[in-house]
Amino acid sequence: MKIDPHVHCRDGKQSYKETIAHVFAVADAQGVQKIFDMPNTDPPITTEEHIKERLKLVPEERLGDYFVWIGITADENQIKEAVKCWSNYKNVIGLKMFAGKSVGDLTVLEKNDQKKVYKTLADLGYKGAIAVHCEKESLLKGELWDPKNPMTHSKSRPKRAEIKSVKDQIELAKKTGFSGTLHICHVSCSESVELVDLARKEISVTCGATPHHVMWDQKMQKRPDGLLYKMNPPLRDKKSVEKLREYLKQGKIDWIETDHAPHQVGEKLFPPYMSGYPSLCLYKDFVENFLPGIGVSTELIEKMTYGNIARVFEDKLK
Ligand SMILES: [Zn+2]
Incomplete structure:
Protein backbone atom coordinates (compact mmCIF):
# COMPACT_ATOMS: atom_id res chain seq x y z
CA MET A 1 0.00 0.00 0.00
CA LYS A 2 1.24 3.45 -0.91
CA ILE A 3 -0.35 6.84 -0.22
CA ASP A 4 0.32 10.19 -1.85
CA PRO A 5 -0.81 12.77 0.74
CA HIS A 6 -0.40 15.82 -1.54
CA ASP A 11 -11.16 19.06 -11.91
CA GLY A 12 -14.34 21.17 -12.28
CA LYS A 13 -13.50 24.41 -14.09
CA GLN A 14 -9.89 23.26 -14.25
CA SER A 15 -10.61 19.88 -15.84
CA TYR A 16 -8.46 20.89 -18.82
CA LYS A 17 -5.46 20.72 -16.48
CA GLU A 18 -6.26 17.56 -14.50
CA THR A 19 -9.19 15.55 -13.09
CA ILE A 20 -9.68 13.29 -10.08
CA ALA A 21 -10.38 10.32 -12.36
CA HIS A 22 -7.16 10.92 -14.31
CA VAL A 23 -5.08 11.28 -11.14
CA PHE A 24 -6.35 7.84 -10.10
CA ALA A 25 -5.25 6.46 -13.50
CA VAL A 26 -1.78 7.97 -12.98
CA ALA A 27 -1.72 6.72 -9.36
CA ASP A 28 -2.56 3.18 -10.51
CA ALA A 29 0.30 3.25 -13.01
CA GLN A 30 2.66 4.58 -10.32
CA GLY A 31 1.71 2.02 -7.66
CA VAL A 32 -0.17 4.49 -5.42
CA GLN A 33 -3.52 3.41 -3.95
CA LYS A 34 -4.76 6.41 -1.97
CA ILE A 35 -4.51 10.13 -2.61
CA PHE A 36 -5.07 13.29 -0.53
CA ASP A 37 -6.34 16.13 -2.76
CA MET A 38 -5.52 19.83 -2.19
CA PRO A 39 -8.23 22.52 -1.94
CA ASN A 40 -6.79 25.45 -3.98
CA THR A 41 -9.17 24.66 -6.81
CA ASP A 42 -11.47 27.10 -8.62
CA PRO A 43 -13.56 27.75 -6.56
CA PRO A 44 -11.47 26.75 -3.53
CA ILE A 45 -12.78 24.00 -1.24
CA THR A 46 -13.60 25.72 2.06
CA THR A 47 -17.22 24.84 2.96
CA GLU A 48 -19.42 21.80 3.51
CA GLU A 49 -21.18 22.61 0.24
CA HIS A 50 -17.83 22.51 -1.60
CA ILE A 51 -17.00 19.15 0.00
CA LYS A 52 -20.32 17.69 -1.14
CA GLU A 53 -19.74 18.97 -4.69
CA ARG A 54 -16.17 17.69 -4.67
CA LEU A 55 -17.14 14.18 -3.59
CA LYS A 56 -19.58 13.98 -6.50
CA LEU A 57 -16.60 14.22 -8.89
CA VAL A 58 -14.91 11.15 -7.41
CA PRO A 59 -15.40 7.88 -9.33
CA GLU A 60 -17.67 5.90 -7.00
CA GLU A 61 -15.43 2.85 -6.80
CA ARG A 62 -12.56 5.07 -5.58
CA LEU A 63 -14.40 6.87 -2.75
CA GLY A 64 -12.52 4.72 -0.25
CA ASP A 65 -9.20 5.89 -1.73
CA TYR A 66 -9.98 9.58 -2.11
CA PHE A 67 -9.34 12.11 0.64
CA VAL A 68 -9.38 15.89 0.51
CA TRP A 69 -7.75 18.64 2.58
CA ILE A 70 -10.25 21.42 3.31
CA GLY A 71 -8.88 24.95 2.85
CA ILE A 72 -8.51 27.37 5.75
CA THR A 73 -9.10 31.13 5.67
CA ALA A 74 -8.70 33.81 8.34
CA ASP A 75 -12.46 33.77 9.02
CA GLU A 76 -13.26 32.17 12.36
CA ASN A 77 -16.66 30.85 11.26
CA GLN A 78 -15.10 29.27 8.19
CA ILE A 79 -12.47 27.56 10.37
CA LYS A 80 -15.26 26.18 12.56
CA GLU A 81 -17.13 24.88 9.51
CA ALA A 82 -13.93 23.25 8.19
CA VAL A 83 -13.34 21.45 11.49
CA LYS A 84 -16.96 20.28 11.47
CA CYS A 85 -16.43 18.84 7.98
CA TRP A 86 -13.31 17.07 9.22
CA SER A 87 -15.38 15.54 12.05
CA ASN A 88 -18.35 14.59 9.90
CA TYR A 89 -16.81 13.44 6.60
CA LYS A 90 -14.42 10.52 6.53
CA ASN A 91 -13.04 11.78 3.21
CA VAL A 92 -11.96 15.12 4.73
CA ILE A 93 -8.44 14.23 5.82
CA GLY A 94 -7.37 17.51 7.45
CA LEU A 95 -6.96 21.26 6.98
CA LYS A 96 -4.72 23.08 4.53
CA MET A 97 -3.36 26.57 5.03
CA PHE A 98 -1.42 28.50 2.41
CA ALA A 99 0.83 30.70 4.56
CA GLY A 100 2.31 32.06 1.32
CA LYS A 101 0.68 32.72 -2.02
CA SER A 102 1.34 29.95 -4.51
CA VAL A 103 -1.35 28.97 -7.02
CA GLY A 104 -4.87 30.33 -6.40
CA ASP A 105 -6.18 32.87 -3.91
CA LEU A 106 -6.70 30.63 -0.90
CA THR A 107 -4.23 32.22 1.54
CA VAL A 108 -3.66 33.27 5.15
CA LEU A 109 -0.66 35.53 4.67
CA GLU A 110 -0.47 37.70 7.81
CA LYS A 111 1.15 36.21 10.89
CA ASN A 112 -1.63 37.62 13.08
CA ASP A 113 -4.24 35.83 10.99
CA GLN A 114 -2.20 32.62 11.11
CA LYS A 115 -2.15 32.97 14.90
CA LYS A 116 -5.94 33.29 14.87
CA VAL A 117 -6.14 30.03 12.93
CA TYR A 118 -4.04 28.07 15.45
CA LYS A 119 -5.83 29.71 18.39
CA THR A 120 -9.26 28.87 16.99
CA LEU A 121 -8.18 25.28 16.37
CA ALA A 122 -6.73 25.05 19.89
CA GLU A 137 5.03 36.47 1.64
CA SER A 138 7.00 39.53 2.86
CA LEU A 139 10.31 37.78 2.05
CA LEU A 140 9.41 36.84 -1.53
CA LYS A 141 11.06 38.93 -4.23
CA GLY A 142 8.70 38.77 -7.16
CA GLU A 143 10.61 41.55 -8.93
CA LEU A 144 13.57 39.20 -9.51
CA TRP A 145 11.54 36.82 -11.67
CA ASP A 146 12.46 37.02 -15.36
CA PRO A 147 10.83 34.41 -17.63
CA LYS A 148 13.73 34.75 -20.09
CA ASN A 149 15.98 33.36 -17.35
CA PRO A 150 13.81 30.78 -15.52
CA MET A 151 16.42 30.18 -12.80
CA THR A 152 15.51 33.61 -11.40
CA HIS A 153 12.41 31.88 -10.03
CA SER A 154 14.58 30.21 -7.38
CA LYS A 155 16.02 33.62 -6.41
CA SER A 156 12.60 35.24 -6.30
CA ARG A 157 11.39 32.71 -3.71
CA PRO A 158 14.49 32.36 -1.50
CA LYS A 159 15.08 29.66 1.10
CA ARG A 160 14.80 32.18 3.92
CA ALA A 161 11.15 32.84 3.02
CA GLU A 162 10.41 29.16 3.62
CA ILE A 163 12.59 28.88 6.73
CA LYS A 164 11.03 31.96 8.37
CA SER A 165 7.53 30.71 7.64
CA VAL A 166 8.31 27.27 9.11
CA LYS A 167 9.64 29.07 12.21
CA ASP A 168 6.43 31.13 12.42
CA GLN A 169 4.15 28.09 12.19
CA ILE A 170 6.04 26.18 14.89
CA GLU A 171 6.10 29.22 17.16
CA LEU A 172 2.36 29.85 16.71
CA ALA A 173 1.40 26.21 17.19
CA LYS A 174 3.34 26.14 20.47
CA LYS A 175 2.13 29.53 21.72
CA THR A 176 -1.56 28.89 21.13
CA GLY A 177 -1.58 25.37 22.56
CA VAL A 187 10.33 21.13 2.51
CA SER A 188 12.90 22.32 -0.01
CA CYS A 189 15.91 22.83 2.26
CA SER A 190 17.65 21.23 5.23
CA GLU A 191 17.05 24.20 7.54
CA SER A 192 13.28 23.53 7.45
CA VAL A 193 13.90 19.89 8.41
CA GLU A 194 16.12 20.97 11.31
CA LEU A 195 13.41 23.27 12.67
CA VAL A 196 10.82 20.49 12.47
CA ASP A 197 13.15 17.99 14.07
CA LEU A 198 13.85 20.29 17.00
CA ALA A 199 10.14 21.02 17.52
CA ARG A 200 9.22 17.32 17.69
CA LYS A 201 10.08 17.35 21.40
CA GLU A 202 7.32 19.86 22.11
CA ILE A 203 4.56 19.47 19.54
CA SER A 204 3.24 16.91 17.09
CA VAL A 205 4.91 18.02 13.85
CA THR A 206 5.78 16.30 10.57
CA CYS A 207 7.30 17.28 7.25
CA GLY A 208 7.14 15.94 3.71
CA ALA A 209 9.46 16.07 0.70
CA THR A 210 8.64 15.86 -3.00
CA PRO A 211 10.44 13.75 -5.61
CA HIS A 212 11.37 16.92 -7.53
CA HIS A 213 13.05 18.68 -4.59
CA VAL A 214 15.04 15.54 -3.80
CA MET A 215 15.99 14.52 -7.36
CA TRP A 216 16.66 17.86 -9.05
CA ASP A 217 18.45 21.12 -8.39
CA GLN A 218 17.77 24.61 -9.68
CA LYS A 219 19.96 24.12 -12.78
CA MET A 220 17.08 22.18 -14.35
CA GLN A 221 15.67 25.62 -15.07
CA LYS A 222 18.63 26.31 -17.37
CA ARG A 223 17.46 23.67 -19.83
CA PRO A 224 15.72 24.82 -23.02
CA SER A 240 20.97 22.17 -0.43
CA VAL A 241 19.62 19.20 -2.35
CA GLU A 242 22.46 16.99 -1.10
CA LYS A 243 21.77 17.98 2.49
CA LEU A 244 18.07 17.33 2.05
CA ARG A 245 18.90 13.83 0.74
CA GLU A 246 21.10 13.24 3.76
CA TYR A 247 18.25 14.08 6.16
CA LEU A 248 15.88 11.95 4.13
CA LYS A 249 18.27 8.99 4.51
CA GLN A 250 18.37 9.62 8.26
CA GLY A 251 14.60 9.30 8.48
CA LYS A 252 14.07 12.96 9.41
CA ILE A 253 11.47 13.43 6.70
CA ASP A 254 8.15 11.81 7.56
CA TRP A 255 6.80 11.17 4.12
CA ILE A 256 7.02 11.53 0.37
CA GLU A 257 4.33 13.80 -1.06
CA THR A 258 4.41 14.50 -4.78
CA ASP A 259 2.67 17.91 -4.88
CA HIS A 260 1.40 16.64 -8.26
CA ALA A 261 0.34 19.93 -9.89
CA PRO A 262 -0.34 19.71 -13.62
CA HIS A 263 -0.98 22.67 -15.91
CA GLN A 264 -1.25 22.90 -19.68
CA VAL A 265 2.24 23.16 -21.15
CA GLY A 266 1.29 26.46 -22.80
CA GLU A 267 0.38 27.97 -19.41
CA LYS A 268 3.88 27.13 -18.20
CA LEU A 269 5.92 28.15 -21.24
CA PHE A 270 3.95 31.36 -21.84
CA PRO A 271 2.18 33.82 -19.53
CA PRO A 272 1.06 33.34 -16.82
CA TYR A 273 4.06 30.92 -16.48
CA MET A 274 2.21 28.74 -13.97
CA SER A 275 4.10 27.03 -11.13
CA GLY A 276 3.71 23.29 -10.58
CA TYR A 277 4.98 19.96 -11.90
CA PRO A 278 3.04 16.69 -12.43
CA SER A 279 5.30 14.82 -10.02
CA LEU A 280 3.03 11.83 -9.37
CA CYS A 281 4.38 10.71 -12.77
CA LEU A 282 7.85 10.45 -11.14
CA TYR A 283 6.69 8.37 -8.16
CA LYS A 284 7.40 4.77 -9.15
CA ASP A 285 10.88 5.50 -10.48
CA PHE A 286 11.59 7.68 -7.44
CA VAL A 287 10.69 5.11 -4.79
CA GLU A 288 11.84 2.00 -6.68
CA ASN A 289 15.07 3.29 -8.19
CA PHE A 290 16.15 6.72 -7.04
CA LEU A 291 15.73 6.27 -3.27
CA PRO A 292 17.43 2.84 -3.10
CA GLY A 293 20.09 4.31 -5.41
CA ILE A 294 21.06 6.97 -2.87
CA GLY A 295 21.07 4.40 -0.07
CA VAL A 296 17.62 4.74 1.52
CA SER A 297 16.63 1.47 3.21
CA THR A 298 13.57 -0.53 2.15
CA GLU A 299 12.20 -0.18 5.65
CA LEU A 300 12.44 3.61 5.55
CA ILE A 301 10.87 3.76 2.08
CA GLU A 302 7.92 1.76 3.45
CA LYS A 303 7.53 4.27 6.29
CA MET A 304 7.74 7.32 4.01
CA THR A 305 5.27 5.97 1.47
CA TYR A 306 2.82 4.42 3.94
CA GLY A 307 3.68 3.69 7.58
CA ASN A 308 4.24 7.24 8.85
CA ILE A 309 1.20 8.52 6.94
CA ALA A 310 -1.03 5.73 8.23
CA ARG A 311 0.05 6.56 11.79
CA VAL A 312 -0.92 10.25 11.60
CA PHE A 313 -4.22 9.62 9.78
CA GLU A 314 -5.05 6.35 11.52
CA ASP A 315 -8.68 7.24 12.29
CA LYS A 316 -9.47 8.24 8.72
CA LEU A 317 -7.71 5.37 6.99
CA LYS A 318 -8.99 2.42 9.02
ZN1 LIG B 1 0.77 21.72 -3.37
Missing part, protein backbone atom coordinates in the same frame (compact mmCIF):
# COMPACT_ATOMS: atom_id res chain seq x y z
CA VAL A 7 -1.90 15.99 -5.04
CA HIS A 8 -3.73 18.75 -6.89
CA CYS A 9 -6.53 16.99 -8.74
CA ARG A 10 -8.00 20.27 -10.10
CA ASP A 123 -10.00 26.37 21.39
CA LEU A 124 -11.99 23.84 19.37
CA GLY A 125 -9.73 21.06 20.64
CA TYR A 126 -8.94 20.05 17.04
CA LYS A 127 -6.78 16.93 17.05
CA GLY A 128 -6.35 16.44 13.30
CA ALA A 129 -3.63 17.69 10.99
CA ILE A 130 -3.08 21.10 9.46
CA ALA A 131 -0.84 21.01 6.40
CA VAL A 132 0.89 24.30 5.71
CA HIS A 133 2.49 25.73 2.57
CA CYS A 134 5.35 27.71 4.10
CA GLU A 135 6.77 30.65 2.16
CA LYS A 136 6.61 33.97 3.99
CA PHE A 178 -2.56 23.84 19.20
CA SER A 179 -3.04 20.14 19.94
CA GLY A 180 -3.28 18.62 16.46
CA THR A 181 -0.45 17.74 14.09
CA LEU A 182 1.34 20.52 12.25
CA HIS A 183 2.49 19.26 8.86
CA ILE A 184 5.06 21.28 6.93
CA CYS A 185 4.47 20.59 3.25
CA HIS A 186 7.19 20.05 0.63
CA ASP A 225 12.45 23.69 -21.39
CA GLY A 226 13.50 25.25 -18.06
CA LEU A 227 10.15 26.94 -17.50
CA LEU A 228 8.59 23.51 -16.96
CA TYR A 229 10.66 23.19 -13.76
CA LYS A 230 9.06 26.23 -12.12
CA MET A 231 7.32 25.21 -8.90
CA ASN A 232 6.67 26.59 -5.40
CA PRO A 233 8.77 26.30 -3.36
CA PRO A 234 11.37 26.35 -6.14
CA LEU A 235 14.22 23.95 -6.83
CA ARG A 236 17.33 24.77 -4.77
CA ASP A 237 21.09 24.72 -5.31
CA LYS A 238 22.98 21.44 -5.47
CA LYS A 239 24.43 21.67 -1.95
Whole structure:
Protein backbone atom coordinates (compact mmCIF):
# COMPACT_ATOMS: atom_id res chain seq x y z
CA MET A 1 0.00 0.00 0.00
CA LYS A 2 1.24 3.45 -0.91
CA ILE A 3 -0.35 6.84 -0.22
CA ASP A 4 0.32 10.19 -1.85
CA PRO A 5 -0.81 12.77 0.74
CA HIS A 6 -0.40 15.82 -1.54
CA VAL A 7 -1.90 15.99 -5.04
CA HIS A 8 -3.73 18.75 -6.89
CA CYS A 9 -6.53 16.99 -8.74
CA ARG A 10 -8.00 20.27 -10.10
CA ASP A 11 -11.16 19.06 -11.91
CA GLY A 12 -14.34 21.17 -12.28
CA LYS A 13 -13.50 24.41 -14.09
CA GLN A 14 -9.89 23.26 -14.25
CA SER A 15 -10.61 19.88 -15.84
CA TYR A 16 -8.46 20.89 -18.82
CA LYS A 17 -5.46 20.72 -16.48
CA GLU A 18 -6.26 17.56 -14.50
CA THR A 19 -9.19 15.55 -13.09
CA ILE A 20 -9.68 13.29 -10.08
CA ALA A 21 -10.38 10.32 -12.36
CA HIS A 22 -7.16 10.92 -14.31
CA VAL A 23 -5.08 11.28 -11.14
CA PHE A 24 -6.35 7.84 -10.10
CA ALA A 25 -5.25 6.46 -13.50
CA VAL A 26 -1.78 7.97 -12.98
CA ALA A 27 -1.72 6.72 -9.36
CA ASP A 28 -2.56 3.18 -10.51
CA ALA A 29 0.30 3.25 -13.01
CA GLN A 30 2.66 4.58 -10.32
CA GLY A 31 1.71 2.02 -7.66
CA VAL A 32 -0.17 4.49 -5.42
CA GLN A 33 -3.52 3.41 -3.95
CA LYS A 34 -4.76 6.41 -1.97
CA ILE A 35 -4.51 10.13 -2.61
CA PHE A 36 -5.07 13.29 -0.53
CA ASP A 37 -6.34 16.13 -2.76
CA MET A 38 -5.52 19.83 -2.19
CA PRO A 39 -8.23 22.52 -1.94
CA ASN A 40 -6.79 25.45 -3.98
CA THR A 41 -9.17 24.66 -6.81
CA ASP A 42 -11.47 27.10 -8.62
CA PRO A 43 -13.56 27.75 -6.56
CA PRO A 44 -11.47 26.75 -3.53
CA ILE A 45 -12.78 24.00 -1.24
CA THR A 46 -13.60 25.72 2.06
CA THR A 47 -17.22 24.84 2.96
CA GLU A 48 -19.42 21.80 3.51
CA GLU A 49 -21.18 22.61 0.24
CA HIS A 50 -17.83 22.51 -1.60
CA ILE A 51 -17.00 19.15 0.00
CA LYS A 52 -20.32 17.69 -1.14
CA GLU A 53 -19.74 18.97 -4.69
CA ARG A 54 -16.17 17.69 -4.67
CA LEU A 55 -17.14 14.18 -3.59
CA LYS A 56 -19.58 13.98 -6.50
CA LEU A 57 -16.60 14.22 -8.89
CA VAL A 58 -14.91 11.15 -7.41
CA PRO A 59 -15.40 7.88 -9.33
CA GLU A 60 -17.67 5.90 -7.00
CA GLU A 61 -15.43 2.85 -6.80
CA ARG A 62 -12.56 5.07 -5.58
CA LEU A 63 -14.40 6.87 -2.75
CA GLY A 64 -12.52 4.72 -0.25
CA ASP A 65 -9.20 5.89 -1.73
CA TYR A 66 -9.98 9.58 -2.11
CA PHE A 67 -9.34 12.11 0.64
CA VAL A 68 -9.38 15.89 0.51
CA TRP A 69 -7.75 18.64 2.58
CA ILE A 70 -10.25 21.42 3.31
CA GLY A 71 -8.88 24.95 2.85
CA ILE A 72 -8.51 27.37 5.75
CA THR A 73 -9.10 31.13 5.67
CA ALA A 74 -8.70 33.81 8.34
CA ASP A 75 -12.46 33.77 9.02
CA GLU A 76 -13.26 32.17 12.36
CA ASN A 77 -16.66 30.85 11.26
CA GLN A 78 -15.10 29.27 8.19
CA ILE A 79 -12.47 27.56 10.37
CA LYS A 80 -15.26 26.18 12.56
CA GLU A 81 -17.13 24.88 9.51
CA ALA A 82 -13.93 23.25 8.19
CA VAL A 83 -13.34 21.45 11.49
CA LYS A 84 -16.96 20.28 11.47
CA CYS A 85 -16.43 18.84 7.98
CA TRP A 86 -13.31 17.07 9.22
CA SER A 87 -15.38 15.54 12.05
CA ASN A 88 -18.35 14.59 9.90
CA TYR A 89 -16.81 13.44 6.60
CA LYS A 90 -14.42 10.52 6.53
CA ASN A 91 -13.04 11.78 3.21
CA VAL A 92 -11.96 15.12 4.73
CA ILE A 93 -8.44 14.23 5.82
CA GLY A 94 -7.37 17.51 7.45
CA LEU A 95 -6.96 21.26 6.98
CA LYS A 96 -4.72 23.08 4.53
CA MET A 97 -3.36 26.57 5.03
CA PHE A 98 -1.42 28.50 2.41
CA ALA A 99 0.83 30.70 4.56
CA GLY A 100 2.31 32.06 1.32
CA LYS A 101 0.68 32.72 -2.02
CA SER A 102 1.34 29.95 -4.51
CA VAL A 103 -1.35 28.97 -7.02
CA GLY A 104 -4.87 30.33 -6.40
CA ASP A 105 -6.18 32.87 -3.91
CA LEU A 106 -6.70 30.63 -0.90
CA THR A 107 -4.23 32.22 1.54
CA VAL A 108 -3.66 33.27 5.15
CA LEU A 109 -0.66 35.53 4.67
CA GLU A 110 -0.47 37.70 7.81
CA LYS A 111 1.15 36.21 10.89
CA ASN A 112 -1.63 37.62 13.08
CA ASP A 113 -4.24 35.83 10.99
CA GLN A 114 -2.20 32.62 11.11
CA LYS A 115 -2.15 32.97 14.90
CA LYS A 116 -5.94 33.29 14.87
CA VAL A 117 -6.14 30.03 12.93
CA TYR A 118 -4.04 28.07 15.45
CA LYS A 119 -5.83 29.71 18.39
CA THR A 120 -9.26 28.87 16.99
CA LEU A 121 -8.18 25.28 16.37
CA ALA A 122 -6.73 25.05 19.89
CA ASP A 123 -10.00 26.37 21.39
CA LEU A 124 -11.99 23.84 19.37
CA GLY A 125 -9.73 21.06 20.64
CA TYR A 126 -8.94 20.05 17.04
CA LYS A 127 -6.78 16.93 17.05
CA GLY A 128 -6.35 16.44 13.30
CA ALA A 129 -3.63 17.69 10.99
CA ILE A 130 -3.08 21.10 9.46
CA ALA A 131 -0.84 21.01 6.40
CA VAL A 132 0.89 24.30 5.71
CA HIS A 133 2.49 25.73 2.57
CA CYS A 134 5.35 27.71 4.10
CA GLU A 135 6.77 30.65 2.16
CA LYS A 136 6.61 33.97 3.99
CA GLU A 137 5.03 36.47 1.64
CA SER A 138 7.00 39.53 2.86
CA LEU A 139 10.31 37.78 2.05
CA LEU A 140 9.41 36.84 -1.53
CA LYS A 141 11.06 38.93 -4.23
CA GLY A 142 8.70 38.77 -7.16
CA GLU A 143 10.61 41.55 -8.93
CA LEU A 144 13.57 39.20 -9.51
CA TRP A 145 11.54 36.82 -11.67
CA ASP A 146 12.46 37.02 -15.36
CA PRO A 147 10.83 34.41 -17.63
CA LYS A 148 13.73 34.75 -20.09
CA ASN A 149 15.98 33.36 -17.35
CA PRO A 150 13.81 30.78 -15.52
CA MET A 151 16.42 30.18 -12.80
CA THR A 152 15.51 33.61 -11.40
CA HIS A 153 12.41 31.88 -10.03
CA SER A 154 14.58 30.21 -7.38
CA LYS A 155 16.02 33.62 -6.41
CA SER A 156 12.60 35.24 -6.30
CA ARG A 157 11.39 32.71 -3.71
CA PRO A 158 14.49 32.36 -1.50
CA LYS A 159 15.08 29.66 1.10
CA ARG A 160 14.80 32.18 3.92
CA ALA A 161 11.15 32.84 3.02
CA GLU A 162 10.41 29.16 3.62
CA ILE A 163 12.59 28.88 6.73
CA LYS A 164 11.03 31.96 8.37
CA SER A 165 7.53 30.71 7.64
CA VAL A 166 8.31 27.27 9.11
CA LYS A 167 9.64 29.07 12.21
CA ASP A 168 6.43 31.13 12.42
CA GLN A 169 4.15 28.09 12.19
CA ILE A 170 6.04 26.18 14.89
CA GLU A 171 6.10 29.22 17.16
CA LEU A 172 2.36 29.85 16.71
CA ALA A 173 1.40 26.21 17.19
CA LYS A 174 3.34 26.14 20.47
CA LYS A 175 2.13 29.53 21.72
CA THR A 176 -1.56 28.89 21.13
CA GLY A 177 -1.58 25.37 22.56
CA PHE A 178 -2.56 23.84 19.20
CA SER A 179 -3.04 20.14 19.94
CA GLY A 180 -3.28 18.62 16.46
CA THR A 181 -0.45 17.74 14.09
CA LEU A 182 1.34 20.52 12.25
CA HIS A 183 2.49 19.26 8.86
CA ILE A 184 5.06 21.28 6.93
CA CYS A 185 4.47 20.59 3.25
CA HIS A 186 7.19 20.05 0.63
CA VAL A 187 10.33 21.13 2.51
CA SER A 188 12.90 22.32 -0.01
CA CYS A 189 15.91 22.83 2.26
CA SER A 190 17.65 21.23 5.23
CA GLU A 191 17.05 24.20 7.54
CA SER A 192 13.28 23.53 7.45
CA VAL A 193 13.90 19.89 8.41
CA GLU A 194 16.12 20.97 11.31
CA LEU A 195 13.41 23.27 12.67
CA VAL A 196 10.82 20.49 12.47
CA ASP A 197 13.15 17.99 14.07
CA LEU A 198 13.85 20.29 17.00
CA ALA A 199 10.14 21.02 17.52
CA ARG A 200 9.22 17.32 17.69
CA LYS A 201 10.08 17.35 21.40
CA GLU A 202 7.32 19.86 22.11
CA ILE A 203 4.56 19.47 19.54
CA SER A 204 3.24 16.91 17.09
CA VAL A 205 4.91 18.02 13.85
CA THR A 206 5.78 16.30 10.57
CA CYS A 207 7.30 17.28 7.25
CA GLY A 208 7.14 15.94 3.71
CA ALA A 209 9.46 16.07 0.70
CA THR A 210 8.64 15.86 -3.00
CA PRO A 211 10.44 13.75 -5.61
CA HIS A 212 11.37 16.92 -7.53
CA HIS A 213 13.05 18.68 -4.59
CA VAL A 214 15.04 15.54 -3.80
CA MET A 215 15.99 14.52 -7.36
CA TRP A 216 16.66 17.86 -9.05
CA ASP A 217 18.45 21.12 -8.39
CA GLN A 218 17.77 24.61 -9.68
CA LYS A 219 19.96 24.12 -12.78
CA MET A 220 17.08 22.18 -14.35
CA GLN A 221 15.67 25.62 -15.07
CA LYS A 222 18.63 26.31 -17.37
CA ARG A 223 17.46 23.67 -19.83
CA PRO A 224 15.72 24.82 -23.02
CA ASP A 225 12.45 23.69 -21.39
CA GLY A 226 13.50 25.25 -18.06
CA LEU A 227 10.15 26.94 -17.50
CA LEU A 228 8.59 23.51 -16.96
CA TYR A 229 10.66 23.19 -13.76
CA LYS A 230 9.06 26.23 -12.12
CA MET A 231 7.32 25.21 -8.90
CA ASN A 232 6.67 26.59 -5.40
CA PRO A 233 8.77 26.30 -3.36
CA PRO A 234 11.37 26.35 -6.14
CA LEU A 235 14.22 23.95 -6.83
CA ARG A 236 17.33 24.77 -4.77
CA ASP A 237 21.09 24.72 -5.31
CA LYS A 238 22.98 21.44 -5.47
CA LYS A 239 24.43 21.67 -1.95
CA SER A 240 20.97 22.17 -0.43
CA VAL A 241 19.62 19.20 -2.35
CA GLU A 242 22.46 16.99 -1.10
CA LYS A 243 21.77 17.98 2.49
CA LEU A 244 18.07 17.33 2.05
CA ARG A 245 18.90 13.83 0.74
CA GLU A 246 21.10 13.24 3.76
CA TYR A 247 18.25 14.08 6.16
CA LEU A 248 15.88 11.95 4.13
CA LYS A 249 18.27 8.99 4.51
CA GLN A 250 18.37 9.62 8.26
CA GLY A 251 14.60 9.30 8.48
CA LYS A 252 14.07 12.96 9.41
CA ILE A 253 11.47 13.43 6.70
CA ASP A 254 8.15 11.81 7.56
CA TRP A 255 6.80 11.17 4.12
CA ILE A 256 7.02 11.53 0.37
CA GLU A 257 4.33 13.80 -1.06
CA THR A 258 4.41 14.50 -4.78
CA ASP A 259 2.67 17.91 -4.88
CA HIS A 260 1.40 16.64 -8.26
CA ALA A 261 0.34 19.93 -9.89
CA PRO A 262 -0.34 19.71 -13.62
CA HIS A 263 -0.98 22.67 -15.91
CA GLN A 264 -1.25 22.90 -19.68
CA VAL A 265 2.24 23.16 -21.15
CA GLY A 266 1.29 26.46 -22.80
CA GLU A 267 0.38 27.97 -19.41
CA LYS A 268 3.88 27.13 -18.20
CA LEU A 269 5.92 28.15 -21.24
CA PHE A 270 3.95 31.36 -21.84
CA PRO A 271 2.18 33.82 -19.53
CA PRO A 272 1.06 33.34 -16.82
CA TYR A 273 4.06 30.92 -16.48
CA MET A 274 2.21 28.74 -13.97
CA SER A 275 4.10 27.03 -11.13
CA GLY A 276 3.71 23.29 -10.58
CA TYR A 277 4.98 19.96 -11.90
CA PRO A 278 3.04 16.69 -12.43
CA SER A 279 5.30 14.82 -10.02
CA LEU A 280 3.03 11.83 -9.37
CA CYS A 281 4.38 10.71 -12.77
CA LEU A 282 7.85 10.45 -11.14
CA TYR A 283 6.69 8.37 -8.16
CA LYS A 284 7.40 4.77 -9.15
CA ASP A 285 10.88 5.50 -10.48
CA PHE A 286 11.59 7.68 -7.44
CA VAL A 287 10.69 5.11 -4.79
CA GLU A 288 11.84 2.00 -6.68
CA ASN A 289 15.07 3.29 -8.19
CA PHE A 290 16.15 6.72 -7.04
CA LEU A 291 15.73 6.27 -3.27
CA PRO A 292 17.43 2.84 -3.10
CA GLY A 293 20.09 4.31 -5.41
CA ILE A 294 21.06 6.97 -2.87
CA GLY A 295 21.07 4.40 -0.07
CA VAL A 296 17.62 4.74 1.52
CA SER A 297 16.63 1.47 3.21
CA THR A 298 13.57 -0.53 2.15
CA GLU A 299 12.20 -0.18 5.65
CA LEU A 300 12.44 3.61 5.55
CA ILE A 301 10.87 3.76 2.08
CA GLU A 302 7.92 1.76 3.45
CA LYS A 303 7.53 4.27 6.29
CA MET A 304 7.74 7.32 4.01
CA THR A 305 5.27 5.97 1.47
CA TYR A 306 2.82 4.42 3.94
CA GLY A 307 3.68 3.69 7.58
CA ASN A 308 4.24 7.24 8.85
CA ILE A 309 1.20 8.52 6.94
CA ALA A 310 -1.03 5.73 8.23
CA ARG A 311 0.05 6.56 11.79
CA VAL A 312 -0.92 10.25 11.60
CA PHE A 313 -4.22 9.62 9.78
CA GLU A 314 -5.05 6.35 11.52
CA ASP A 315 -8.68 7.24 12.29
CA LYS A 316 -9.47 8.24 8.72
CA LEU A 317 -7.71 5.37 6.99
CA LYS A 318 -8.99 2.42 9.02
ZN1 LIG B 1 0.77 21.72 -3.37
